[in-house]
Amino acid sequence: MQDTTESLSTTYSAREIEKEIYKFWEDNKFFVADNKSNKPSFSMVIPPPNVTGILHMGHALDGTLQDILTRYKRMKGYEALWLPGCDHAGIATQNVVEKELAKENKTRHDIGREEFVKMTWEWANSHKSRILGQFKTLGASFDLSRARFTLDEGCSKAVKKVFVDLYNKGLIYKGKYIVNWCPRCQSAISDIETEYETEKGHLWEISYPLKEGLGAIVIATTRPETMFGDVAVAVNPSDYKYKDLIGKTCVIPLVGREIPIIGDDYVDKSFGTGALKITPAHDPNDFEVGVRHKLPSVKVIDEQGKMVARGEVPKELHGMDRYEARKRTVELLEEHQVLIKVDELEHNVGKCQRCNTTIEPLLSEQWFVKMEPLAKAAIEKVKDGSIQFVPKRWEKNYLMWMENIRDWCISRQLWWGHQIPAYYHKQTGEMVVSETNPDPNNYVQDTDVLDTWFSSGLWPMSTMGFPDTNSPDFKKFYPTTTLITGFDIIFFWVARMITMGLEFTGVPPFSTVYIHGLIRDEFGQKMSKSKGNTIDPVLSIEKYGCDAVRFTLSSMCTYGGQDIKLSDEKFEFGRNFANKVWNASRFVLMNLENKDARLDLSNLSIADRWILDKLNKTVKEVNENLENYRIGEVTTSLYDFFWNSYCDWYVELSKIEKNEAVLTYVLDMYLRLLHPIMPHLTEKIWQLMPIKKEKSAIMLSEFPEYDEKLNFKEDSKSMETVFEAIKSIRNIRSSFNISPAQKLNIKIKGEIELYKKVQNYLKRMGKVENIDFIENEENDKQSASAVVDNSKIIVPLKGLIDIEQEIKRQNKKLEKLNNEKNSLSLRMNNEKFVKSAPEAVVKQTKERITEIETETKTIEDLIKNLS
């Protein structure tokens, strides 16, 4: 016993214990899942963090929730696999490495593709362990022996297989379309990688002279520099102002090129001048118009965002940056007196998600995935419930996006990523799509790489061994069970995994998608490095302890998946609780005399029955809430039971009369319940408990289950009544400013039987010296009283009582009771209520009224006696 107590120090140094315990788990390989196990499987894949990234609060929340679920399922008897890994994060990682190069005044082009990719690999490899290492400080019980990388060999295999298959099915195609081009990243990006920001700009009205006769047509544009790429001016055919001009020809000012005036319904009559210049090469809508009217495309801005040096563009603008060119164009238009008007205009401008550079819509040749046929099954499987979103509302969001899905531009003009498995004959240019180069002497591979999300989209499959669907992991752990992530990547990631999983394995890659909220700062602002409002989880963990951080984050997860407003101090909540658990456990372990005490249900005190009943209820709640992803409510149950029932009452009572078997049984079961959320603390205490254990670690022990035998409804209720009585004594003490040191002598009338049984509890908890159990009331004005159920607690206070105050106190209670009674009687007097409300509710109401009436009567008598 000495060993036990000495190793439990009064100061709970979380980090020390957490590191020690994590090492214990890792050394024993407790996180490694067995694909040969005959237990039912539970599996999850981590949303792979960016390989160059560092742990942020979002990861901390996401990781905590995944770990809670994994640990819970493991204890529930599942073969639980939580598979970790990293994402190669194409653009983001390439940007980081390019920045490194820029420090030496170099670009990737200076060192060449091969060297650059090698350098990026080195960078990635040196950072890979960092982010997963940070997850470890969270207590993550993931299986690092299975850690994967979206650019590793296995993922590469999966990517090639999927690409070639989709191509052969006609679901991947290459074509010239207008795409979102990022002039800084020098690559196309997909629609969802483009974010729109409202910017103040101008709307210029420019006069385009008609070719024949006098007159001109005035168009409105926000981008005058693109006018050299115009191929038409469009008006709405129903617009009487311009009706007669359709079919005529006008002339682009400054360059004199002739273009037709066309009619198209797309044009909004009420915007600007009602006449719109059409530039198919630099505007997605114009591109559509161009296709409809079989117009050519004239590209006037290049991939660098500079004006092309071609005849279509005035010579002095050649090679000029697009914004410079805009300024100069406007000046030129003014000089030529064709600029009619300038208005201020707020409009949305597309930005690159990664670098915030303004997107240039650009005509270029790219690879696309035809999404509509793929989306069908993905919609179906969510609609029929094969895949469930928690909370359900995200389902609608997902379905709306899927039902309006557009083709996915998957090629990126980067060097870091999965190079597209298409090969071109050096002489003929003939293209072969194949997993391998058909003839390296004569064929060269497509230089583009795939969108990062293409490989992340295969993550649940590829990490389990796909394309080898016979591999042991695939057979045991695919499909995965649950996916946990934030709503910000439902489209980027979740939707694509569902599509690809269904297309290539025929089953959904997971059956539940649990979407949690985003972490925000205390003012509700999104956390970002540039705003400087981030909270570093690694620092918080060092400061408060990992279990404390986990507990706090869990407690803030609402069922509706609301965003979480977080400040560092919030972790005090978890820290205080961890400290409470530590100290209470320390106390219990210190006071054990008989280590072999076994729970004996036939030998229980009323308090024992009460705490077992409470525990049992908590077990039920925790199980149910974990099954339903109500993590916040799990923590509420756990907190409430331990602090308000076990510590405040049961442990206190154990100081006068203890049942060691119950004391340890409850602690043992409780620690198991708490383990998924506070793994280290519970493991440490459990290891020190002198009880018989079925397993060498709490993380491998059985999770408590609701047990009908531990229901003690009646005794439990009586015990609660006794607690009420104790509270009322304390209340009297406080109301009359009686020092805590002063012991009281009290009288009890009513349920004498019960109170005799628990008189020691009353004495201890209410600081009572002596209790008189009386049959008949004595008229004693010098006392304060409390009515609890059918009993009266009388506290004689000779010389201490302020009768006025006692009357006031009692009147206040009376008023409360009266208010309640009034509203209840109102209800009972309502025939419709009695008729239509459920019987139980009516009965309950009736009973309550009777209760109130007795209490009221007692209090009224009391007041009468006093005055």
Place this chain on the structure above:
RNA sequence: GGGCGUUUAGCUCAAUUGGUAGAGCGUCUCCCUUACAAGGAGAGGGUUGGGGGUUCGAGUCCCUCAACGCCCACCA
């Protein structure tokens, strides 16, 4: 423009199918009672954003208005 969410105690948030609103923090009073002052005991605090409706009964369901936030589409 379309969709979604939020509005409850001073602050942060709960409240399972409608049955007279709860917790943590903060506030006030008292207490270093030998597990824990990161603690203990007690107290105060709310016309549940406004208005209307359904119902015996509404924080909860319906309509409407307002404020804030998010997502999608996009204005040349």
